[in-house]
Amino acid sequence: MNIRALAANVLAPLLRQHGSLSTHLPDALVHCPEQDRALLQQLCYGTMRELFRLERLAQHFLRKPFRTQDLDLQALLLIGLWQLRASRIPAHAALNETVSATEDLNKAWAGKLLNAILRRYQREHSEVEAELANDPVFQWNHPQWFISKLMHNWPDHWQDILSANDTQAPMTLRVNKRLLTRKKALDRLSEAGLEAKACAYSPDGITLKKPADVAALPGFAEGALSVQDEAAQLAAGLLATEPGDRVLDACAAPGGKLCHLLEQNTQLKEVVAVELEPERARRIHDNLHRLGLQLECQVLTADATSHDWWDGQLFDRILVDAPCSATGVIRRHPDIKLLRQGEDIAALAGIQLGILTNLWGLLKPGGRLVYATCSIFSQENERIIERFLKQQPDARHQSIDADWGEARPYGRQLFPQVDGHDGFYYAVLNKQADDTQA
Template sequence: MSQAKDNRRHDAKPNANKAPAHKRRPGKPHRQAPADGQGGQGLRAEAARALVPILTARGSLASLDDSRVAPRDRALLREICYGVCRTLPRLEALAAVLLKSPFKARDTDIQALLLVGIYQLLYLRIPAHAAVGETAGAARLLQKAWATRVLNGCLRRLQREASELQAKVDREPAVALLHPVWWLKSLRQAWPDDWREIAIANNQPGPMTLRVNRRRISREAYLERLREAGIEARPCEHAPDGLTLDSPCDVTALPGFAEGEVSVQDEAAQLAVELIGPALAPRPGARVLDACCAPGGKTAHLLEAFDASLQALDSDGERLGRVTDTLTRLGLSAQVSTADAGAQDWWDGTPFDAILLDAPCSGSGVIRRHPDIKRLRRPDDIGRLAALQARLLDNLWQTLAPGGTLVYATCSVLPEENAEQIAAFLARTPDAVVSTPEALPWGQAAGAGRQLLPREHGHDGFFYARLTRQA
C-alpha cells in the first residue's frame, strides 16, 4: 500500500485539483491473455508490457495489474517494475552500450524486456541462467521470437563484463545517481548542500510507516501488539501517532488493520495534523475543508484527532471512492464531494474555520515511492503546477473565515512549489499572515514554511506552511 498520494499521470492539465503524475490513476490497460501458467517467461513478458507506458510517457505504475500472474509471482513482478523505474538511467545507459543499434519505436516492449533482464542481473538474487534464459524466451510471448537471440547475446555479455560496463556508464553523474539530468540540476539549484543526499534517498525504497488510530488504541499499546505478532517496529521521531516497521509487510498481516486500528501513512504526511491542530483542538465541531483530499490519509487522520465537521473535496470521483472506503474501515464520517477546488460551485457560503490544501505537485519528495516520476515528469510541468497551486490558494482563501487557518502542503522539495509559492501568495494577499511556528522540531525553515527532505531511512520530502486570515 502506498504511503503518499497514488501514482498519477505526468500531465497536469488545469482542472484545479485534478491531480498530476504521482496523484492520478490512469485507465486500465488493454487486457491480454493471462500470463499465469507460462512460468518465468510469462512473468517477464508481463513486466515488459507494464513498463512500456512508462518508457513512452503514456502511463504510470498505478496501472500495474498483478492479477495476470500467479499469486506467488506478484511480489517479484512489482519488484521488477518498480526496480526498473528506480534504476532506469543506468539500465538505459547499459542497454545503449550492449545494443549495436537501438530498437525501433514499435519494439519498445523488447527494449523493456532488455531492461528487465539487466535489472535482474545487477540487482536481484536470481540465478543468472534464469534471468537470461527466461527473459530472452519471453520475447516469444510478445510475438517477437526474433528478439530472443538479441536479448540472449546482450545479457550474456553483461554477465561477462558487468563491472567494466557499469564503471563506464557511471562516469556520467546522472547515470550514477539514477536521475535525469534536469532533475539533478533542479535539486542542485534548490539544495546545493543536500542535493546528493536527496538523490540517494530517492533511489531507496521508502520504509513502511503506520499511523495508529488514537480513537481506538494508543501507539504504545499497538506497538506491543506488533511485537506479539512478531513484527518489529519503532516509534517515529516526530509524528506522535507514527510507527516505522523494520521490514515492510502486507497490510493483512497487521493486527487490527481491518478493524481500523491502524493505517499506512508516511511520517511526513502525518505532520499535517500536528500543524493544523491548534486551530481545531479547542473548537469541537469546527468546520474543516480537506481540499484535494484523495486518497484520504490526511482526511482520516484529521477525524481521528479532532471532533470536526469535515468536508473532503477532490475532482477525481474514482479516487474519492478510496476516501470513502478508508473512512468506513476506520469508522469515521465526513461529507465527501466530487468537485473542483479551483471553483466555488460546491461551497454553501459558510466559511471554514480551517482548510488543509494538499496541493497537486511534482511529487519530487516521494520519488522513492513512485520512481516512475523520474521518467514521467517534465521540466515544464513545474511551472504549470505552480500556476495551478496559486489558483487553488487564491480561490480557497475566499472560503476561509476571518481568524481561520489554512495549511498548505505539498510532497515536493522544489522552491517554486513551496517557499516561492507562499511568498508570492503573501505578496498579493493583504489579509494573509504567516503562523508557521518557528521552533518546530522537524524540517528546516524555508521562507514562510517548513521543508522536510527525504531521508534514506526516515520520512518523505514534504513542505508545509500555515497561514492565518486576519480578522
Template sequence: MDAEIWWSAVDAPMTVTPGSQPRIAATRVLDAVLHHGRSLKAELTSAQQGLDDPRDRALVEAICLAVLRQPARFDAALAAWMPRPLARRDRELRALLLVGFAQLDPMGLPAHAAVAATVEAARGLGRDHQAGMVNALLRRALREGLPALESHAHWPAWLCSRIEGDWPAEAESILTASEQAPPMWLRVNRQQGNREAYRAELTAVGIEGVLVDGLDDALRLDAPVPVAGLPGFAEGRVSVQDGAAQRVVDAMAVDGGMRVLDACAAPGGKAAHLLERESSLDLTALDIDRRRLRQVQTTFDRLGLGADARLLAADATDLAAWWDGVPFDAIVLDAPCSATGIIRRQPDVLLHRRESDIDNLVALQGRLLDALWQTLAPGGSLVYTTCSILRDENDRQIAAFLARTSDSQGEALEEGFGRAPENETHGRQRLPGEDGMDGFFYARLRKAPASVSGE
C-alpha cells in the same frame, strides 16, 4: 555475442510457471510507463489486481521501482551487448530485459530462478523466438555485471539545475536519496488502538516496527512487507502513509467539532487521519476528480469512517460550484505539485515531468490559495503542503501569497517539520530521506480575526 547463441531457443521447451506471471505483469507495466507515458501508480494498481498472491503483487512493484530508479544503466548494457538497437515493435522486449536485469542487480534475487522465470515470461508474452536472446543477455549480465554509469545519468538536466539552484549544499544528497528504496511507514488508526500495542502485534508475527519520536500514530518498517501481511489491515486498524505525510495533520492542530476542509483530498490519507484523530469533525473532502474521490470513500469505508465526512467532486477554485457559504475553521491544501520530493516512491516523475509544468503548477497553486482563503473563517488556519522540494512551489509561493493577502499571517512551525528555507514564517521543508521520510513542505497561515480583518 555469437549469432548462433543469440537467436537460439533455450535448451528445452519450458512450461508456463507461476514465477513468470509477475515478470509478465512487470513487463507490461514498464512498457506502458516507459513507452506510452502512462502513470506508474495507475498501471501498478491495474496489474496487481490480476495477481492473487500478495507476494507476487509485491514483486511486481519492487521490480518496476528498481528499473525506473536506474533505467540508463540497464539501457547502457543493451547498447553495449546487442548487435543492433531494438526495433520499435520490440519495446515490450526491452521492458522484459530491464525486468531481468533489475532482478539480478540491484535486487539480487536468486540468479537461476530469476533467469528461468524471465525467459519463461518471454514465452508467456508470445516471444518464443526471442527467449534465447533473453537467456543469453541475462547470463551475460551474470558473468560480467552491468556497466557502471555516471551518477544520476537519467535525471533531466533542467531538474538537476533547479535543485542545485534551490539547494546548492544539499543537491547531491537529494538526488542520491531520491534513488534509494524508502522504508515502509504505517499509520495506526487511533480509533481502534495505538501504535505501541500494534507494534507488539507486528513483533508477534515476525515484523519489526520502529517507533519514531514526534509521530504519534506512526511506525516505520525498514523491511517493507505486503499489506496483506499486516495484522488488521483489511479491518482498518492500520494504513500505509509516509511519516512526512502524517505530519500534515500535526500542523493543522484541529479540535473536535471544527468545520474542516480537505481541499484536494484524493486518495484520502490526510482526511482519514483527521477523522482518526477527531471523529467529531465536520469534515468536507473535496477533489476535482470524481473517480479518485471514490478512492477516498473506499479508504473511509475500510477504516470505519464512511459516515463521518462529506465528499464533493468539484474544482476547488470554482466556489460557486461547491461552497455553501459557511466558513471553515481549518483548511488543508495538499496542492497539486511537481512531486519532486517523492521520486524515490514515484520514479516515473523523471520521465513525465517537464520544466514547463512548473510554471503551470505554481500558477494553479496560487489560484487555489486565493480561492480557498475566501472560505476560511476569520481567525481560522490554512495548512499549505506539497510533496515538492522546489522553492517556487513552496516557501516562495507562500511569501508571494502573504505579500498580496492583507489579512494573512504565517505561523512558525517547529523544527520537527523540517528546515526553514529562509524565514520560518514561510514554512518548513523536509528533504527526501531525512529521518527516513519523503520530501515535503509545510506552511500554516492564520487569517486575521474579524475585529482586525474588518478594520
C-alpha cells in the same frame, strides 16, 4: 505468460509516457499466478528504480534504439539488465527467463539479440560501468533536468536527496487514537512477531522494520491502524483544530490526512472534503468506511479552483494538499523520475497558486490555512507562499516551530530520509481578523 514478459507489458507503456505503475501494474497482478506476484512487483519496481542507469547501459550495447512498436523489448532488456545488476536472482535464471520472454511477446526474433547483450554485460560490466562513471545521469540515476534543478534548489542537500530517492521507503503506520494508544499498538505488533518502532516526529506514527501485508497487521481490519508516511501525518497537528470548527480538506484523496484529522478530533462542527477526480474520491470513501468515519465527513467531487460546490459558509480551518510533482515520494513511486518532465513544474505552480487563492476566500477572518505538498522543489513550495503573500494583504505567514525538516523563509521543507519519512513541505497561513473582531 512468462513473468518477465508480463513485467515488460507493464513497463512498455511507461516508456511511451502512457500511464504509471499504479495504473498498469494492478491489472497485471490480477492475471499473474499468486505465487509469482511478488516477483512481478519486484521486477517492475526494481527496474523503474534503476531505470536511468539501465537506460545508459542499454544505449551502450545497442547499435540502434528499438522502434516505438518494440518498446516492450526495450523494457524486457532493462528488466534483464536489472536482474543481472541489482537483484538476487541467479544469473542463469535471469538470462534464460528473459530471453524466453521474447516468445511470449511474439517477438522470438529478438531472443538472440537480448541473449547477446545480456551475456556481454555479464562479461564486460566492470569496464562498461567504469566508463560510464562520470556520466551524471548514470552516476545519480535521475534525468539531467532533475539533477540540475535539485543542485540549484538545494546545493547542500542534492546528493543526499538523490541517494535517498533510490532506496526503498519503509512501511509506516498511523495509530487510530480513538481505539488504542501507540504503546498498545507497538505491543500488539510485537506479539504478532512484527518488529516496529515509534516515529520520531509524529506522535501517532510507527515504522515497521520490514514491510508486511496489511492483513497481518493486528487491528488493521478494525481501523486501529492505517498505512501513512510520517511526514504526511504532520498535517493534522499543524491545522490545530478546536471543538466546533468547520474544516475543509481540499484535494483530499486518498484521504489519509482527512482520516487522521477525524481520528484526532471528535467535536468538530463539520468536515468537508473536496476531490476533483471521481475515482480518487472513491478511495476517500473506502478509507472513511474502513475506519467507520463515513458519517463524520462530507465528500464532494468538485474542483478546488472554483466555488461551484461551496455553500457560502466560511471555514475555520483549511488544508490545501495541493497537486504537485510528487518528487518527495519517488521512493514509493520510482516511475515519477521517468514520467515527470521539467516543464511540468511551472504548470503545477500555476495550479497550486490558483487553488490557494481561490480557497483563501473561503476562510474565516482569524482562521488558519495549511498548505502542503509532497514536492522537494521550492518553485512549488516556499515560492508559492511568497507569491501568495504579496497578493493577499490579509494573509500572515506563521513560522512552524518544530524539530523536523528545515526552516525556510516560508514554511518548513522535509527531505526524504533513508529508513525515514518522505520529502514534504508545509506552510501555515493565518487570515487577519476583521477590524471589528480585532
